[in-house]
Amino acid sequence: MSDGEPKSAMKTPETDVSGVAGSVDRVVDGKLLGWAHRGGRAVRLDIFVDDEFVSTVQSNLPRADLIAQKIGARAFECALPDTLLDGAPHEVVVTLADGVDPVLGTPRQIVFDIPAGPAGKAAAHAADGHPVEGHPLSLYIDKSWYKKAYPEIAAAGQDPVAHYLARGWKEGREPNAYFDAEYYRAEAGLAKDEFALAHYASQGWKTGLSPSARFDTLAYLRAYPDVAAQRELEPLAHFLASGRKELRKALPVASATGVAQTGKQFSTPAEFFNNAQLEALTSDDALGLTRTAHFYRDGYDPSCLDIHWIIPDFTPGAGGHMSIFKTINWLEFLGHRNTIWINYPSQRPDAEDARNDIIRYFQPLKAQVRLLEPMSSIEADVLVLTDVSTVWAGLKHAQAGAMLYFVQDYEPMFFPAGSQHILAEETYKQGIPCFCCSPWLASKMKAFGNRVESFSFPIDGAMYYPASDAPGFERKRRALRASPLAGEDTVHIAFYGRHFTSRRAVELAVMGLYELHKTKPDILVHVFGQDWDPEKPWPFPVKLHGVMAEADLADLYRACDIGLALSATNYNIASIGMMGCRLPVVDISNESTRATFKEGTIFLAEPRPQEIAKTLARVIDDPKERKTRADLAFDWVTGHTYEDIAASFADFMRAELERNDTLSARPGSVKPARDSKTPFATVCIPTYNPGEAIRDLLKTLQAQRAPWPFEILVIDSASTDGSVEIYKDFPEVRVIGIDQREFSHGGTRNRAMAAGKGEYVAFLTQDAIPDSEYWLYHLAGTLDAVDGAALAFGRHFAHTGADPFTVRDLDAHFDTLAALPPILDADTKPKKFRTRDESWLGLLRFNSDNNACYSRKVWQRLRFRDIDYGEDQAYAWDAILAGYRKVYVDRAAVRHSHDYTAREVEERARTEMRYFKQLFGVDLSIQSQADYAARLSMMNGADIAFAIEAGLDEAALDRRLDQNAARLQGFNEAQLPLAPVFTYQSRR
Secondary structure, eight states, X not given: OOOSOOSSOOOOOOEEETTEEEEEEXXXXXXXXXXXXXXXXXXXXXXXXXXXXEEEEESOBOOHHHHHTTOOSOEEEEEOOGGGOSSSOEEEEEEETTOXXXXXXXXXXXXXXXXXXXXXXXXXXXXXXXXXXGOTXXXXXXXXXXXXXXXXXXXXXXXXXXXXXXXXXXXXXXXXXXXXXXXXXXXXXXXXXXXXXXXXXXXXXXXXXOSXXXXXXXXXXXXXXXXXXXXXXXXXXXXXXXXXXXXXXXXXXXXXXXXXXXXOOOSSGGGGGGXXXXXXXXXXXXXXXXXXXXXXXXXXXXXXXXXXXXXXXXXXXXXXXXXHHHHHHHHHHTTOEEEEEEESOOSOSSHHHHHHHHHHHTOOOOOEEEEEOTTXXXXXXXXXXXXXXXXXXXXXXXXXXXEEEEEOSOGGGGSOTTHHHHHXXXXXXXXXXXXESSHHHHHHHHHTTOOEXXXXXXXOTTTOOOGGGSTTHHHHHHHHXXXXXXXXXXXXXXXXXXXXXXXXXXXXXXXXXXXXXXXXXXXXXXEEXXXXXXXXXXXXXXXXXXXXXXXXXXXXXXXXXXXXXXOSSSOOHHHHXXXXXXXXXXXXXXXXXXXXXXXXXXXXEOXXXXXXXXXXXXXXXXXXXXXXXXXXXXXXXXXXXXXXXXXXXXXXXXXXXXXXXXXXXXXXXXXXXXXXXXXXXXXXXXXXXXXXXXXXXXXXXXXXXXXXXXEEEEEEOOOOSSHHHHHTTOTTSEEEEOOGGGOOHHHHHHHHHHHOOSXXXXXXXXXXXXXXXXXHHHHHHXXXXXXXXXXXXXXXXXXXXXXXXXXXXXXXXXXHHHTSOSEEOTTSSHHHHHTTOHHHXXXXXXXXXXXXXXXXXXXXXXXXXXXXXXXHHHHHHHHHHXXXXXXXXXXXXXXXXXXXXXXXXXXXXXXXXXXXXXXHOOOOSOOOXXXXXXXXXXXXXXXXXXXXXXXOOHHXXXXXXXXXXXXXXXXXXXXXXXXXXXXXXXXX
16 A cells, blocks of 8 residues: 555545445555545444454544535544555455444445555556556456466455456466466566566557467557557457457467468468467377377267367357357257367367356357367267368367268358468368358358258347337337437438458448438438447448347347348348348348348349449338338248257258268167156246136146256135136146145245256246247256356246336336346455445346246255245345356246236335335335435436327326326335425326
């Protein structure tokens, strides 16, 4: 810590917790300085450093700067022990001396990190009292990677940023996978004790030095001119912060990899062998390696193939990888075992990290994930190769009954004439049967003499669907189209503008849009696929969306009028998503698009700017043709599914196994992982007088599709409406009858968990209807795929015809959850968890038994609380505190909503208020007339704006405003006399 007056004192923002305002400002002369008060009065404070109590102080000291700010004599100071003045970062926590329970109560604490950097500007910055999160070098420290690389740091609960800046770099630790201090010191001529990262960040990169052999600074700038154009933007920082999310590549230096495009030369021929693709071409003997010489397996089970995939490394958002993982997901659904090998990984340190990313960003796979390295050896029924580099790796490292090529594009076109182009083309001459994602690719592979099977990518119907099938979408549509550059008649064009992927022909598209704007000035182009510099001008009106999550991308398609997605090679899969949303699509005419798209489903332009502009103008001017083609395209892309592709691929594999005759077919030879007669999952519905609607729910559940058996269990609380007779029409449904007095939300669910035969027990309420025939598969299957997870829950859509405010509220809530990592635990945001940030804790414990699934194994150690309300969120919180994880499964959706009367809203609010206070110590109650007025004004203001935007009638708005007042009346625990607040005058 600094022991002198800092050059510029840093003041934390005021923090208002439990009525207390204050901040921790800085450390001067070994003393911690700050201020705090409650309602202008001094308070007693406890000071902790690194979770150790230091002292109790009173905030009653005068300070000139606070007097000037009218805070006055409410400062405090605390002398710190000499042992803390060691130059290392420390976390200071200031709490009220009368603070509440830190686990269940509302937090009453102010947190401040005080680091001390080791050198140069870093030291000055830290000495000024800046938090480590704001440290100029913090963006280079990959927290996830650091914890994986140095598990002892993670086990000790130390913050990676603070640890690296204080001690890690001195101990020879690296901040991320792309910085090598020893390499850099040698390049820069630094002494062994000099802080290499600080030197690189401040000056080294500007002279062209690279941080490691894995990241070439100049090659990155040459490859991505948009980064180079921002002269003060350091390449490695850009890559770590956003480049890898945009699927940009960390280009290795030529002397280490032999990649020709870096513009550097190999210093010795031996260095060729460090390139993954070139190294794989060598014989084993040349490198002194060994591999399995004999193929030991002698049979395969046609219904349970052992399939191994070699894939290139990946980053979130990779479209080709998403297609691979979706195919694997459905192969698992069909009963096949899969193993994924990452070919010479560059993006992550270990296989566990890769598997977590697959589950988090792509698909909930059960597949094993391994890293393919020089000494790896693969043995499989079927080996699937997925790009040019994986072919050479597969030929070198694997033995398989059949080897297949999953071809998604014609990769020689990715490279200029030279070694890489030649080697890409050579992969098609190895006689490997090809499963091709378009008729055009199939014809190309046939020309090389390969056996082929072709398919076309389908849409994911749970993600891509027309706006007409999205209740309440109008509000989202207006928000997405909103721009000062757009009017009521503006034509909105969704444009795939990923410039650094050259085959997307972005330059051609931009020139075409420029020509269009000359004759059709009232357009707004929505650019997605890359984070463009918002300060740079465009030659036509644009709205920049950057790299979008798949759900947000689908919303953009639904909101626009035309889609523009070009491809110079195989067709752009973005076009398929657009078609699934009934968005008319424009592409360029080439042999790929002409061979792939069904006639009448797409608008094809000749690949010249003027022709692209003419085609777009034609689409704009002819709404009838636009609709006709959009409808035909929608029918075309919805005519098949990923399950169809997986089944076709499995047939292709079996045919090749029979043709090769290397292995013998032995049906039933693979022992199932589970007893095929024992349910894998139980679906339980607690019921009371559900009426005729229960018949439809049970039929929906019986129609669920899953690769494992499941059972349906009803626990009925003495219904009197004839529903017991309905159950008799479903003899395979187990029904347990209980007395109404026996029912409680927690106790009855404990009873269901005990009675269920499945490893996982999913709960629905009697008015929640699964939105897909794969609801249970997604919900229970994802929970099964995530290690350490206690529960999973899914989205709620409002019922058709629901109140517009209900639709909006449900969508907004679950959109918030969908934007978070799907796997959450106490370590997801450790500081927010440690400081009991209620905004985060509310999301962390949210769970809903209208649509949730639980692990029986975990439940045997952790039961539901026997309570009458809130058992779902209480269980989630108990699971988080016990060290388990919870999973949000967005695609496991149900239709479930209520349109409550004002009286019902008030009663529910009163129950909710008591529940939150009793279980979590969160006080929702109205504190005063002013508190009531502020809350009601905020709620009503938002609802009035929404009603105007959505064009709702006065009756709907009046109903909502009555409900708002009723909700706050339910929070009026002290029965305060609440005067009306007039924020809206009805015309009734």
